[in-house]
Ligand SMILES: Cc1cc2nc3c(=O)[nH]c(=O)nc-3n(C[C@H](O)[C@H](O)[C@H](O)COP(=O)(O)OP(=O)(O)OC[C@H]3O[C@@H](n4cnc5c(N)ncnc54)[C@H](O)[C@@H]3O)c2cc1C
Ligand code: FES
């Protein structure tokens with residue numbers, strides 16, 4: 001069957017199998033920033049924004065999202081300029097092996113889009129569906145706070 | 158993993174058409190789709206109900222009506238739900254999975270999949286929610302009856318769940334014990350108490366993840382209604398009764414002995430919260 005999706009601002013047509021997941025579709029069509037981890041909704045590595053909200057793409061049937069809008073980690077930068085969250089993840093050392101990073105960035109983007117001044121608890125809840133085997137999670141929370149400070153015009157001392 | 162057995166995907170736009178699509182062998186409804194993807198079984202045909210107008214949160218004289226395809230996120234962000242009974246449903250939802258799953262999972266999919274770990278079921282049992290479903294005609298039944306009778310019938314479409322309005326003097330609480338903030342419950346527990354003229358006139362207590370699907374503990378509730386006032390001693394007595402009454406077993410997350418302790422602690426905490434809320438007048 002055929003579906004149409006807007007991926008990272010570009011409207012595209014895809015031929016899919018009726019039982020294909022969005023994760024499989026995105027990876028085979030070149031969006032390799034969408035990581036395949038557990039394929040069971042547990043790790044968050046496959047997160048994408050679906051109509052602006054972060055979801056596990058391994059749990060989404062591609063056929064179900066015909067006509068909808070998807071943003072992958074590849075779509076977060078603006079014409080080569082990293083988004084504030086991406087800069088902050090680099091600057092705080094929130095990236096080690098990097099496997100969890102795309103999913104973390106997507107989850108954090110959803111959080112900041114709907115809650116511009118989250119508390120530390122709210123940041124932790126926002127990232128609670130994203131597993132990281134390397135960092136111990138402290139740095140990602142710091143990175144979100146740093147991005148917030150910069151986005152709200154403060155300095156990052 | 159994609160679902161290799163699936164060969165057909167249809168999008169009916171009304172209930173009658175959806176029911177007709179479900180007549181095929183191995184046809185299955187897709188709402189959020191989480192369970193359909195994780196546990197596909199022999200499903201060969203998917204019936205997507207997101208094109209049927211079943212989503213939304215509204216209030217009427219009897220309470221709140223939640224459409225079946227409403228997501229957990231829509232509920233958590235709803236002011237109507239936040240204002241309902243001191244925000245107890247919102248509190249429960251913050252304990253349910255993470256935003257990544259809450260953005261997908263629907264209330265209808267959750268009630269039909271009826272997982273042992275469901276955080277929704279124990280709370281909706283104590284609230285006395287009512288479930289509306291369609292099998293050619295519309296029916297509305299209490300949630301306990303739905304699980305006892307209707308749910309295992311073939312070809313029903315859950316259309317809405319209704320949360321009743323309560324008089325002042327009613328409070329409810331939800332407690333979840335889990336190994337990490339994101340894990341499913343080792344045990345969860347919910348309680349509701351209604352006080353009229355200083356006396357406890359209604360009380361319901363439920364546990365879930367024990368490890369089977371949530372259920373009411375009528376004897377523990379009776380301790381409260383028979384004793385009248387909600388004192389610390391009566392709370393402790395109800396919690397001990399719940400401990401004895403609960404049907405508990407082992408699984409990989411916890412031993413039965415540990416779970417039994419949690420039942421007592423959980424019920425005690427839930428009733429303690431309710432007492433505080435009632436005294437504070439919320
Ligand atoms: C990693 C993870 C952690 C989770 N943790 C928790 C947790 O801690 N607590 C908790 O309570 N939940 C938790 N969940 C969510 C829960 O397990 C279910 O997966 C979810 O609620 C299913 O909702 P859905 O809308 O995606 O269902 P779907 O997969 O769309 O449907 C589920 C079932 O119901 C049927 N169905 C759906 N809608 C209807 C309808 N309207 N009428 C008739 N039949 C219907 C489908 O055919 C299917 O059989 C978790 C899920 C994941 C993936
Ligand atoms: S791959 Fe989707 S949550 Fe792990």
Ligand code: FES
Pocket residue numbers: 094095096097098099100101131132133134135
């Ligand atoms: S940086 Fe390696 S998994 Fe998170």
